[in-house]
């Protein structure tokens with residue numbers, strides 16, 4: 625790991641997702657959408673790096689992470705990250721990854737897969753370039769939707785929220801499948817950014833290519 629950073633503050637965003645504000649090393653720079661490895665700087669944990677995506681703006685003087693904690697992962701790092709107090713030391717790698725903004729398109733996220741898109745959409749908001757972007761964001765239930773108010777505010781009608789296991793007003797109670805995409809999207813000759821659990825990515829990328837999206841127009845972590 626290349627950097628030692630400090631946890632400055634953590635705060636719940638949903639019942640199992642927290643924002644972590646972390647000190648930013650001098651000279652550290654990142655492209656919105658890229659990830660880093662983080663490990664807790666304690667003897668048994670410093671080799672246990674896990675990938676996470678900074679969600680703040682590149683020019684911010686601190687780093688923000690948005691991390692879902694898995695309380696049921698017995699030896700899980702996210703469970704321990706959620707228990708850290710301000711002042712705790714983390715080890716951080718150089719940025720890596722293949723998700724970056726390549727032009728207007730449709731961002732399709734499942735659960736914590738929203739994090740690279742939070743970084744990218746916030747950056748586009750800063751530049752006033754959100755008008756040609758669409759977000760399709762699938763969560764289990766309304767209480768699981770990460771940064772819901774901010775995303776609805778930024779994208780208005782172009783923020784489509786789906787809940788796979790709850791029927792509630794304001795959310796489509798369905799999955800992101802071929803039928804949903806054909807109903808909501810008219811132009812498949814544009815970019816599609818896809819991020820979520822492996823099964824989600826496989827299903828969405830498969831549906832998109834079946835409908836006619838070009839594989840070179842799909843942006844996802846390879």
Ligand SMILES: Cc1cc2nc3c(=O)[nH]c(=O)nc-3n(C[C@H](O)[C@H](O)[C@H](O)COP(=O)(O)OP(=O)(O)OC[C@H]3O[C@@H](n4cnc5c(N)ncnc54)[C@H](O)[C@@H]3O)c2cc1C
Pocket residue numbers: 659674675676677678689690691692693694696697698699700701702703721736739740845
């Ligand atoms: C490029 C990239 C960027 C990412 N960015 C983010 C981000 O910004 N925010 C975010 O929240 N996530 C992000 N993720 C996902 C995140 O990396 C994982 O959620 C995290 O690594 C899980 O770590 P963990 O140690 O808690 O669990 P794991 O590494 O999955 O597991 C640790 C241990 O928990 C136990 N375990 C695992 N699964 C289960 C289970 N189902 N039931 C019981 N026990 C289990 C096992 O003993 C295992 O050894 C990203 C992933 C990638 C690839």
